[in-house]
Amino acid sequence: YAMMSAEKQKRVDRLHFTDDKKRTVAGEMLARKAISQRCGVSAECISFMTGENGKPYAENLSVEFNISHSGDFVVCAVSDRPVGIDIEKVRPINLKIAKKFCTPDEMQYLFGHIPSEDELGITEDREILERFFSLWTRNEAYGKCTGEGLFYKSKNPSTSVEG
Secondary structure, eight states: OTTSOHHHHHHHHHOSSHHHHHHHHHHHHHHHHHHHHHHTOOGGGOOEEEOTTSOEEETTOSOEEEEEEETTEEEEEEESSOOOOOOOOOOOEETHHHHHHOOHHHHHHHHSSOOOGGGOSEEOOHHHHHHHHHHHHHHHHHHHHHTOOGGGGGTOTTOOTTO
16 A cells, blocks of 8 residues: 555545455556566556556556456456456346447347346346346456457447457
8 A cells, every 4th residue: 555656545544445445456566566577567656547448557667467356256367468347246227227338249149139228237147147247357367458348349349249
């Protein structure tokens, strides 16, 4: 926590849940350690910034990284090329979110057909949830890699399950 910028510390402090605070700090520490080892610099001297769309980067270092956390896990990917990573704990969700973020091909993949409004709601169906979170994490990781975030789909409606 002490190595984080004052701005990042304030963001952590505003988080409501202690576990969210711990995961955020752990993610940054994981990134600092990996970048430190890869670039041969001390973890303390790494300064994190964010790009135009919020993608994090290590100032003045030739390295790409990305962090994700969910449930009890925190992951970090480090590379010399753009990288994105995402993890999600599989849990019951309201599938109305799928209508907002999934393409027609992805909706077909999730349900085996294009669902009606009545079929969208909270589900605990393990197969649908696993397919949903597989799509979600793939799309989120891609958007984080490109720096466009999850909303890149609205710009690229041709993205499909195979993408």
